[in-house]
Amino acid sequence: MKKRIDLTGRQFGDLTVIGKAESKEKGRFWTCECVCGNTIVVKQADLKNQKVTSCGHEATAITEKKEPAKKMQVKKAPAKKAANGTGHVGVSKVELKSGTRYKANISVDGKTKHLGTFDTLEEAVDARQEAEEMYRKK
Numbered sequence: 001m002k003k004r005i006d007l008t009g010r011q012f013g014d015l016t017v018i019g020k021a022e023s024k025e026k027g028r029f030w031t032c033e034c035v036c037g038n039t040i041v042v043k044q045a046d047l048k049n050q051k052v053t054s055c056g057h058e059a060t061a062i063t064e065k066k067e068p069a070k071k072m073q074v075k076k077a078p079a080k081k082a083a084n085g086t087g088h089v090g091v092s093k094v095e096l097k098s099g100t101r102y103k104a105n106i107s108v109d110g111k112t113k114h115l116g117t118f119d120t121l122e123e124a125v126d127a128r129q130e131a132e133e134m135y136r137k138k
Ligand SMILES: [Zn+2]
Pocket: 014, 034, 035, 036, 037, 038, 054, 055, 056, 057
């Protein structure tokens, strides 16, 4: 039964959570200690969204390394229009007597690896994406 999040000890920017705060406002609040020594109460959502990362002191000097939270950045670049009739890079349509199939390929080190032939475009795209992740990690 660990439903409540305990942020005690966690760090959010210049703030270290020192304990839960009581508040009449809706939502969960935490008491945080700032690097400058101030203690403030911050709404949990604001901590998590990194909306509040300091007590409000001149934050610029200390936050050198931190990149601003990249929000709303599209994870996957939109699929480039590929000239293979599927609109998906690495996936091509194959017309067989038995019906339409989709072939997935990926280039690794200049070589094309065949990932398989699938009944649906979705499966082929999935296979291609999985392969991309697999090879990118190495
Ligand atoms: Zn401060």
